[in-house]
Amino acid sequence: MKKLLLTLAACCAISCAVQAKTLIVYYSYTNNVERIVTALSSQIEADVIEVEPAEKGLDYAANNYAIGSSQIAAIRNNPNDKSSYPAIDPVDVNMDDYDTVIIGAPLWWSQMAAPLQTFLFEYGKEMAGKNICLIVSSASSGISSVEADARRLIPDGKFVTPSLWIKSSQTSSASSMISDWLKKIGYNDFASDMSVIFTGSDDALNIYTLSGLALTDLVSSVDELKRGIYIINGKKIAIQQ
Ligand SMILES: Cc1cc2nc3c(=O)[nH]c(=O)nc-3n(C[C@H](O)[C@H](O)[C@H](O)COP(=O)(O)O)c2cc1C
Structure with a gap:
């Protein structure tokens, strides 16, 4: 007792x-994750942060996704070096305010999209002991390497499983997939x-x-x-x- x-x-x-506050942090290039986050934030109370690359107007999809590919390669080659990560706009967040963080991540070349990795490289250690949930959007590739990126960048996070994988073709069904997933992971039990x-x-x-x-x-x-x-x-x- x-x-x-x-x-x-x-x-x-x-x-x-x-207080059991939740933070949603996401990056979105072609707006699929943005639509997912809009659906998610209509179902739970949470603050939302959008990560923005510092360099504007980049076409990550041009030349067979060449920019995204080289950013991911730089991180893969040297994951512990800050200079491997593309710069992002400054973010105003106090991690102490949150005990749950939901990450909305596009998949790039099987990994987590590079700008979001930059955010987690900067803030992941401050997420120690917090509940970490992951939602991943990809065209078709499986999400296990994105999960591995999250675990590498948030070494002491309390990862909530399973992650939610929403393929780009399923984006319009995000709302019902999210509500099923929130029930499955017992979201209200740890984040009410x-x-x-x-x-x-x-x-x-x-x-x-x-x-x-x-x-x-x-x-x-x-x-x-x-x-x-x-x-x-x-x-x-x-x-x-
Ligand atoms: C640089 C880049 C690389 C990508 N690599 C893959 C991939 O390897 N496998 C895959 O299934 N989808 C890949 N995609 C597609 C995205 O994962 C998918 O379109 C996702 O829904 C994008 O989310 P967003 O619209 O929020 O940016 C890639 C997209 C970009 C921009």
């Missing part, structure tokens, strides 16, 4: 939000953002939603509560096993 440890100094009644009221003292803690439901009406037992540290108005509540 889980024990609720209340580290607040005194009896209290606090209304607050248990719940407004709650805590009342109680050091030896008793009752948790209610703002609409007055006891938390135990929402989960069938206290055992379903996720173990973790919750920050409530700047104070810590630990839920332990």
